Amino acid sequence: MKAFTVHEGIAAPMDRANVDTDLIIPKQFLKSIKRSGFGPNLFDELRYLDEGQPGQDCSGRPLNQDFPLNFPRYQGASILLARENFGCGSSREHAPWALEDYGFRCIIAPSFADIFYNNCFKNGVLPIVLSEEQVEQLFAEMYAQEGYALTVDLQEQKVLTPSGEVMPFQVDAFRRQCLLQGLDDIGLTLQRADAIRAYEEKWRQQSPWLFGAIK
């Protein structure tokens, strides 16, 4: 996983509440058995005017010119400004895969759905919760200024606006550490294999019916 320390990038809008993971990446693309290549189909039903198919070359498809990610001013954006309950619905990790593959490293919203929030951290994408007022302010400033860019500092846990305003954010210590160092969760957990085995043995004594039935 890519480490995340400090990131500066252009902000782009996804200006609606309750954006679900079906909207982020529609189901037909979930048929892939790979982790990469989902970027061209991010927000597929909003980005294009036709219905996308897996494996299709998207370069010739008709673009929805009303969709902000298609505006010239947001090209190269790597920070997504979003509204409440972003990432609700399906647990598909294809959603953060698609965001990351498109080039987003950070999503800022007033709230996120739990499973999506967790999935982001596994893929080097930082979801940041700011207050509704702060998010509203960032939207307004972004709309007012072409090329609006933010600096996100995970070490210091703050978002820096172009005018120098600092917006601190919270993130739990374990997830922060993993992201800062780009650590592999499984490797870390396996360092605790003895503790897992000890628990497992005790649990097996206590609840033997949970073991061995499926074989």
Add this chain to the structure above:
Amino acid sequence: MAGQTLYDKLWHSHLVEQREDGSALIYIDRQLIHEVTSPQAFEGLRLAGRAPWRRDANLAVPDHNVPTERRERAGGVAAIEDPVSRLQVQTLDENCDEFELVKFDINDVRQGIVHVVGPEQGATLPGMTVVCGDSHTSTHGALGALAHGIGTSEVEHALATQTLIQQKMKNMLVRVDGKLQAGVSAKDVALAIIGKIGTAGGTGYAIEFGGQVVRDMSMEGRMTLCNMSIEAGARMGMVAVDDTTLEYVQGRPYAPQGEMWERAVSAWRNLHSDDDAQFDAVVTLQGEDIKPQVTWGTSPEMVLPVDGVLPDPAEIEDATQKAAVTRALEYMGLEAGSSISAIRPDRVFIGSCTNSRIEDLRAAAEVVRGHRVASSIKQALVVPGSGEVKKQAESEGLDKVFIEAGMEWREPGCSMCLAMNADKLGAGEHCASTSNRNFEGRQGFGGRTHLVSPAMAAAAAVAGHFVDVRNWEGAGQ
């Protein structure tokens, strides 16, 4: 010290270690695996040279991509016409063979939707931690289990370590008091709860469903309720163990037997919240007040009772909310102020992990028995949740009731709930659907979903528009 909630008990009994940074390592008893969210996890294991920690903790079954037409299904995996779907199902087969995990084949009678199969086979049991790369894993909480959906990285993590790194959630009690009216089902309760607390109302919480209505519910009803916890924002929903739970579990293929059953039951009897347990939030509903529900928009919280009238954006002050309602009405092709009963579905879908169990099919069959599907309905699909459900329904003659009414009786799978196979809506088509999500494009590009109970879907199929099933002749429980 205050007593513990059911969630607290399940959490503490599975705690491998609590860390100072607030994270915890939680032991996983059961992982259910399907073809869509697992290939990248297996690939991860392969690349790292890792093996599953405990093979007997896993059970795999293909469900999302499988064709439901008998002709296409009969040929097994090799006959799946869509090459991309076929590859994904084949990949599941190959991965299970390589990593030596138990898997039900596409035409095994035990195959079905993973959240129907788990409880049905006794593969998910009270007191377990259950995970699956699918958000509707919350379903298994109906058994008094701690069950929730995970992403693919966590599928790999659970395979490799038999644990997950978790943060403890807050506790929410949703209590439904009183009794339900005849014709009102668990699906209506679930939708009414979501209508009340919103799709983010349960974010950060583990929900326990309680109250007389829930105690009176069958296991099928409780599964429907817990299934839709995620649509209220909560990763997990659960119900305390009682006699209904034990009667359901006893005798299932993977459930303990004999002396082991007695031991298990004595442990499971403790799986309820203590009388003095503290919840961080409590939501109450009165059963008698709940009417049959129909969603009109593109989020499950955009729901109304069947006699309701669609909202008018002009009367909404909050800007985000106003925009959402405007956008939803436009996408759905519906007028502000029009009535639910004026909506005319083009297709009807009875199925999904929410409503494809035997009780659901009985409820739908009861409504359509002796009737014909309205001529304006292009297609009415009935897709049983598993081969076992299908077999049971056929032994009761329900398949004939559906077929005589002009409905299609299909092979088990996820089908039109998310339209990864050939079952889907055309652009602009309305669907009366017993599934769980009415998101834009969910059932097909441009498709328009209305979430309802099986009885309400069946009644809409016959009437050609939404009707109050409480008034249906012969309706009742």
